[in-house]
Amino acid sequence: MVDEEKCRANIKRMVQKCIKHNLEFRPHFKTHQSSDIGRWFKAEGVTGITVSSVKMANYFADNGWNDITIAFPVNIREVDAINALSNEISLTILISDSVALESLKTSITNPTGVMIEIDTGSNRTGFNINHEAEISDVITEISEVKNLLFKGFYSHPGHSYKARCKSEIHEIHKGVLLSISDIISGTNLNREEYNICIGDTPCSSVAANFTGIDQLSPGNLVFYDLMQVQIGACTLSDIAVALACPVVAKYPSRNEIVIHGGAVHLSKDVIDHESIKHYGYPVELTKNGWNPTNKNGYVKALSQEHGIVKCTNEFMRFIHVGDIIGVLPVHSCLCADLIGSYQTLKGKSLNHIRSSSIQYYG
Amino acid sequence: MVDEEKCRANIKRMVQKCIKHNLEFRPHFKTHQSSDIGRWFKAEGVTGITVSSVKMANYFADNGWNDITIAFPVNIREVDAINALSNEISLTILISDSVALESLKTSITNPTGVMIEIDTGSNRTGFNINHEAEISDVITEISEVKNLLFKGFYSHPGHSYKARCKSEIHEIHKGVLLSISDIISGTNLNREEYNICIGDTPCSSVAANFTGIDQLSPGNLVFYDLMQVQIGACTLSDIAVALACPVVAKYPSRNEIVIHGGAVHLSKDVIDHESIKHYGYPVELTKNGWNPTNKNGYVKALSQEHGIVKCTNEFMRFIHVGDIIGVLPVHSCLCADLIGSYQTLKGKSLNHIRSSSIQYYG
The missing domain is CATH 2.40.37.20 (D-serine dehydratase-like domain)
Structure with a gap:
């Protein structure tokens, strides 16, 4: 069951927060995986979105979204699907280690945006921010590949999920801002020429200072859940x-x-x-x-x-x-993925793609 | 990926064990949810099966299975679907508390088998075995309803999942056998007229004494997984x-x-x-x-x-x-449910129903 009113209020609150802080809101659609709910974001002026698989990107492209970031380490086995999609829309992929980049140099056939994923403390994916030389080399290498367009840096500060109150979220977010400041000062690029995007719901919901950040891509906020209540990111x-x-x-x-x-x-x-x-x-x-x-x-x-x-x-x-x-x-993302459809309180059915069920690799 | 050879060996081992102990093998198909894998059981002579939802029962009935137990507390909101199915096949449902039985008395329209679920220690579902009078009343009430046919007792000794070695499984199984002996001595029914079925993979895999038991309905054994290795039910x-x-x-x-x-x-x-x-x-x-x-x-x-x-x-x-x-x-059951399809090592695709995605209630 989806409470459409609460859902739209959650979306609107984040839209207004982004306007206030001069941030581009690029919501992560992995949580709802629904073209119907996607339209509620569009109604609030959202034009660019974030997803976590090529299949999900294809689904939303088919549903009229033409500026999509796949915020998952690029899977070099999916390059044909990526090339097909980048022929249709403005697509941005993530480079999370240097091996994948090496493979893409010869296989990407259309102009494709690239963000470098950096690890701001979650220890999940992305370049270690202390490996400045490596990051610098990657930027140079990207600039030398005709079809790769450097768009900036992406980070998912997933360690914010360890917080258990607002002040702990603020503390973690402070660390993220410091990492981002290091990244900015570590490059000699013109700050106007690239974006920095972060994407966790706890920091996006609670933080009030976004110095150095250009884009926000939280996903869970559309529904929230008990984990976010426990973290301190929302209320019941x-x-x-x-x-x-x-x-x-x-x-x-x-x-x-x-x-x-x-x-x-x-x-x-x-x-x-x-x-x-x-x-x-x-x-x-x-x-x-x-x-x-x-x-x-x-x-x-x-x-x-x-x-x-x-x-x-x-x-x-x-x-x-x-x-x-x-x-x-x-965890609303996993529950929604399992059920694969929604009903509003008024009895209206909303679709869901279930991106997990099939994957691209031959 | 399914290793068909291992899978068939797992099935065969349990079939042979059941033959040895004079038990009817009624495998639980919730684990694989696949008509293709179902055929591997049929090839070993299996004719009766166990499932955990009406949707799953319908799917396997559509695929040629005509003796099915739905080993889940009967959902009285699904009685129309149950009546439709019992019109086609030999169907057995579970009565796990006395309220559901009350409702079924007037709503079941075709002859339908009923097993009384008993709680042999898992504290999940079923009648408390110490409530002898209540169980006795339920048996009497069932016998008074024209379309309900008392088939016996069902139990899922899920507390065997707490075991961490074979001897702990044996210890838990001993307790289950004692509970079953209590149930048998607590009724004055002719022992030939009803069955007792238990259904957990650890006890089914490891136990060597099945005194008092007529049927086995484990499910996970078809694939096994790391949890079963940890419990002591199988090897890697x-x-x-x-x-x-x-x-x-x-x-x-x-x-x-x-x-x-x-x-x-x-x-x-x-x-x-x-x-x-x-x-x-x-x-x-x-x-x-x-x-x-x-x-x-x-x-x-x-x-x-x-x-x-x-x-x-x-x-x-x-x-x-x-x-x-x-x-x-x-946990192979949950992983298979999420992926929703299989591929054998030889590249053959096997289907899967994903019973979780839609439920029957209006």
Whole structure:
């Protein structure tokens, strides 16, 4: 279930924040993977977007988006698909290590934007910011390849997911800004000629200082989820999706209900709450949506199809076998990817591509 | 990737075990969700199967299976779909609490088998075995409903997943057998008139005593996975699936490679190895499959699309950007559900239904 109003409010809030800070908003569409929800961004003036696979880029290109960044280390096995797509739209790819660049020099056939991915502390992907000479060489090499157009630097400060309050997010963001300042001072390029883009929802939502940054590409903010609440990036009221789950059994002696909503629906991301694992929060579904609360209990375990919900006495009395409850997800991106479609509170169906199901490599 | 030979060997081993112990093998098809792989069971003489949703039951009924148990607490909102299916095949549903039974009394329109789910220690679903009077009442109530045919008792001893060696599995299985003995002595039914079915892969794989049990319905054994290795249910060599993942970046200074293989491909089940989280083991893929090993390193983190693999020095030297490696999954059921298709080592495609994507409730 998607609460369209909350979803549009989340989008609008980030659009306005970007306007205020003179940033280009290039939202990451991996979270919703929906051309229908994409239109809600377009309505707010968004024209450039970010995705995490060539398949997703093709899908959004087919749906009218013509300025797309694939924010994933370029997969050199997909170069034919990249060339086909860059023939149609303005495409930007990520160079995250020097080996991939070597291969692209001879295989890219159309003008293609390139951002250099830098690692600002997440230790996931990107060039180490201390390897200045290497980064400098990569910029030079890119400039020497006819079809590669250097666009700037990209970073996903994923270590912000370790934060557990706003001040911790601010602290991490400060470190990111320092890294970016190092990158800027490490190059002798004209600052007007390239962009710096960062893309995590916690820093994008909470930070108030974006010195050195030109573009923001958060994705999760469109829905938010319990993990973002735990991090301090949003409140329970901002969460714009809930998984509708039928109640199939009720065990009063254990204060537990069983729902058809398991690991194949919610995925298995988890938050720890006082050393107890929570896989979601149960909420009552009404025509107007749900009352955002963590006071009804929690999903304590997931099998493939089963969810076990530990309930308060009150929620236990209130819920019956045959009811449908909502579950606020721990990680909305993974839940949306698993379900593969949405319904708004007004009953309208929204599409979803499920980019995970097929990959390009032969 | 599916290693058909290993897969067929896993099936055959369980078929032979069931013959030896005079058990009916009713494999759970939720793991593979594939009519193609279903045929490998049929080739070994399997005629009755187990699934975990009405959608899955419909899919296998459409593919020629006509004796199906839906081993999930019956969802009373799906009664129309159940009635439609029971018109076509021999269908058995699960009663896991007394409320659902009440609703079915008036809504089931065709003869439908019913098993009473009992909780033999997993605390997930089913009647508490100590509530003898309640179970007795349910049996009586079932016998009074024209279209409900009492078939026996079903249990999934999911607490066997907490085992970490064969002797712990044996210990848990002993407790399950005791519970079953209590159930048998608690009813005054003729023992010939009902079946007892249990369905977990660890006990099914390891136990050698099945006193009181008539049917086995494990599912995971078709593929096995790292979790089953950790539990003690199989060896690394028994694992019959690996996720093929392209290598997209390489960071020698961290001894890490990055693969296109994330939480939307592997799901997020995890095993703890000396307090380090492992999301999978990387293996070299060759034309003959893979060398089953945990000696190349481990998948240390998963984002939505990224997998970060910590590598040994040797594997690091051996693997290059652009290669495709295999990843032995922690939980093969969830990985297969996410990918939604298979390829054998000989390049043959096998289908998969993805039962999670759509559910029946209006």
